[in-house]
Amino acid sequence: MRGDAAPPEGIPIPLDRLSEEALTGIIDEFTTREGTDYGREYSLSEKRAHVLAQLRRGDVVILFDPKTETTNLVRVKH
Numbered sequence: 001m002r003g004d005a006a007p008p009e010g011i012p013i014p015l016d017r018l019s020e021e022a023l024t025g026i027i028d029e030f031t032t033r034e035g036t037d038y039g040r041e042y043s044l045s046e047k048r049a050h051v052l053a054q055l056r057r058g059d060v061v062i063l064f065d066p067k068t069e070t071t072n073l074v075r076v077k078h
Contacts, residue, residue, distance in 0.1 A: 010063030010072065015055055018062075026062060027051045030073045 015023065031047040042050070051073065054060040060073050 010065045010074075013062040013064050013071065015062075023052075024048065026071050026073070027055075029071075 018026070027048050028044065031044065031051060051060065054075075055062070055073075058076060059078075060075055062071055063074050064071050
């Protein structure tokens with residue numbers, strides 16, 4: 001992300017507010033987007049585990065955009 005880019009907008013969705021199925025769907029949609037590059041090949045289950053760990057650590061948050069009715073995973077700046 002460029003330094004002058006606007007921060008993403010949206011409503012944060014706490015992990016405990018999502019069913020396991022919904023959370024898995026959000027993670028899968030994110031990890032299978034075209035252009036997602038991890039530098040090497042990972043299985044879908046490995047990608048899920050990496051993203052879930054980042055979510056649980058608070059390094060990444062789920063944001064819901066009510067305008068587009070979509071969710072996105074966004075890295076949190078510490």
